[in-house]
Amino acid sequence: xxICITAEGETLDSPVDNRFGRCQYLQILDSETLEGTCEENAxxxxxxxxxxxxxxDLVQQGVxxxxxxxxxxxxxxxxxxxxxxxxAADSQTVEQAVxxxxxxxxxxxxxx
Amino acid sequence: xxxxxxxxKGGTGKTTxxxxxxxxxxxxxxLDCDVEEPDARIFLDPQIxxxxxxxxxxxxxxxxICDWCGICQEICQxxxxxxxPPLDDGAGKVLRFDSLCHGCGACSRLCPERAITEVPKKIxxxxxxxxxxxxxxxxxxxxxxxxxxxxxxxxxIEAVKRHRNPEKMVIVDAPPxxxxxxxxxxxxxxxxxxxxxxxxFGLHDLTLAIELMEKVGIPSGVIIxxxxxxxxxxxxxxxxxxIPVLLRIPYRQEIAAAYARGIPLISVCxxxxxxxxxxxxxxxxxxxxxT
Numbered sequence: 001x002x003i004c005i006t007a008e009g010e011t012l013d014s015p016v017d018n019r020f021g022r023c024q025y026l027q028i029l030d031s032e033t034l035e036g037t038c039e040e041n042a043x044x045x046x047x048x049x050x051x052x053x054x055x056x057d058l059v060q061q062g063v064x065x066x067x068x069x070x071x072x073x074x075x076x077x078x079x080x081x082x083x084x085x086x087x088a089a090d091s092q093t094v095e096q097a098v099x100x101x102x103x104x105x106x107x108x109x110x111x112x
Numbered sequence: 113x114x115x116x117x118x119x120x121k122g123g124t125g126k127t128t129x130x131x132x133x134x135x136x137x138x139x140x141x142x143l144d145c146d147v148e149e150p151d152a153r154i155f156l157d158p159q160i161x162x163x164x165x166x167x168x169x170x171x172x173x174x175x176x177i178c179d180w181c182g183i184c185q186e187i188c189q190x191x192x193x194x195x196x197p198p199l200d201d202g203a204g205k206v207l208r209f210d211s212l213c214h215g216c217g218a219c220s221r222l223c224p225e226r227a228i229t230e231v232p233k234k235i236x237x238x239x240x241x242x243x244x245x246x247x248x249x250x251x252x253x254x255x256x257x258x259x260x261x262x263x264x265x266x267x268x269i270e271a272v273k274r275h276r277n278p279e280k281m282v283i284v285d286a287p288p289x290x291x292x293x294x295x296x297x298x299x300x301x302x303x304x305x306x307x308x309x310x311x312x313f314g315l316h317d318l319t320l321a322i323e324l325m326e327k328v329g330i331p332s333g334v335i336i337x338x339x340x341x342x343x344x345x346x347x348x349x350x351x352x353x354x355i356p357v358l359l360r361i362p363y364r365q366e367i368a369a370a371y372a373r374g375i376p377l378i379s380v381c382x383x384x385x386x387x388x389x390x391x392x393x394x395x396x397x398x399x400x401x402x403t
Binding site for chain 1: 192
């Protein structure tokens with residue numbers, strides 16, 4: 001499964017970034033192999049509606065699940081309509097967060 | 113002639129100055145462009161005669177025609193649109209985020225499928241009326257009020273300005289700050305009075321306001337409100353930028369008490385009438401020098 005984790009760094013032991021739209025890095029990984037790409041979030045210093053744009057990019061990249069800290073209602077609406085579930089992590093490492101997700105330990109968040 | 117009253121920092125006395133100036137001069141039209149918190153009405157007490165909606169045009173997307181190309185979303189500088197192409201089993205959707213849309217119309221003009229029409233959306237109200245009581249000064253009054261929950265004030269400010277009467281001496285009560293709403297309020301003024309106070313915030317925001325006026329090319333002068341004889345830094349700043357200190361309004365309890373009861377400055381301190389007339393002379397002179 002293609003999964004996006006907002007992260008404070010580029011490696012698997014970087015903590016999950018609590019911010020969604022203004023996170024530092026976007027790690028897009030295969031949930032089984034933990035292989036994938038990590039890109040600096042080029043949009044993070046933009047003016048407004050950043051969450052919407054980041055969410056939209058993830059939809060276009062075919063991401064199937066998102067792990068982050070918190071998400072605003074606009075970005076959550078985009079992902080919800082695209083059918084992409086959002087899970088809340090709590091500052092654990094990227095690797096730990098993916099494992100927690102697979103163990104069913106992460107709380108799903110969204111519009112309601 | 114258009115004279116705007118702005119400040120940088122909020123709460124320095126824009127409305128105090130604007131209303132007293134309006135009541136001093138003749139043949140005045142007063143535009144309250146502080147649409148997030150219009151309160152000049154309290155001091156001018158006009159009889160409201162009419163009102164209209166103020167708003168902007170927002171895109172409405174016909175999803176039956178849309179082919180999900182994503183151009184509208186790409187072109188939107190405010191991230192107000194999100195195109196979600198159809199999933200394997202369902203329908204696609206174009207989301208519009210009203211709080212971000214500036215009503216620029218780019219999406220509807222550039223949609224290759226012509227799937228977007230523009231529909232008006234109300235975000236505020238414009239009201240107008242006349243103050244004419246007893247033998248007191250008669251003036252035309254217009255104010256805008258942004259609806260609660262709306263964030264975008266420039267369209268309401270523009271709607272107020274469309275009521276401008278070119279036959280009148282127009283006084284614009286601008287919003288605080290130095291961003292888009294202020295620029296919308298002052299951009300075609302002939303002169304801008306900047307009201308400040310002798311505090312670190314007052315000085316800091318006055319600096320920004322002076323720089324803004326220099327950038328948009330509007331001649332300006334400063335009024336120091338709540339002056340307590342610690343005005344040296346403000347005067348220094350004005351000298352550096354070569355703009356005049358037009359007036360000092362002292363820090364006096366009777367002025368604050370009158371303000372709290374909605375009484376204009378010149379009603380409680382009639383001696384200011386002459387001072388405001390003198391300011392007007394200075395402004396006229398300064399505008400003549402520019403042209």
